[in-house]
Amino acid sequence: MLLPLFLALLVCSVTAEDKDGVLPRLNDKEAVEAFIDSAEVVILGFLEGEESRGYKELEEAAKRSDSVPAAICTVKEVWADYGLPSDAITLFRKVLYTADNHQENLIVAEAHKLDADGLVHFINTNEIRYITEYNQVTAVGLFNSEVKTHLLLFANRGSKEFTELKQRLEALAPEFTGKLLFVLINGAVKSNSKALDYFGLKSKELPRIGIYDGDSDMKWLLPEGEITTERVREFSESFLRGDLKEVKQAGEVPKTEL
Structure with a gap:
């Protein structure tokens, strides 16, 4: 439903001089508000024109962050x-x-260095979505967020379950806005092996669902079984009720007497 609205806005709001490759120009507050509402994350240059500092850099960054x-x-x-x-x-x-x-504002006059690479980093760091894929860049935004608890989907990109589970969690995530951040961890990436180890998981055991609470530094896994919307919802709600505090933590190694 958003795509037709967005296309209509561009027809109404882009100046006649705009050509392919040029950023759409929004000419009034209504067009800006509608553009912001047209997608989960948008980037908007409040600039005097195409000759302004930052315009070419934004245009290049937008191509790379399509x-x-x-x-x-x-x-x-x-x-x-x-x-x-x-x-x-x-x-x-x-x-x-x-x-x-x-x-999230980047004030042009205050930027000592302004280039496309820096803007791509700015976009990637701040584009936390309803379900955000974990990597070295997005980790900055995730761990600096006000919401400290993460609902984690461990799944191997390319597996038959990957796309379906991601879409299922994307649909569920809005129910927990302000309470949980939904995070995807691709188990097929070697750099994510530490995250799997932290939960006591191996790539071949995926997909699995976990919760990490940054305030208490505690973690839990949803028991093995089919990953349904209902099970993930109840798992999330059980954390919010405080029920998981009495449940064995993920990756916990039983203590032995010396």
């Missing part, structure tokens, strides 16, 4: 509505911690 829609707004009256006194490149992501869109 899963994140990008546009610009040159109307300074609109900038004030987002608390921006000067040129900025801003990432908006949908509700994770509060009832509002989260806004």
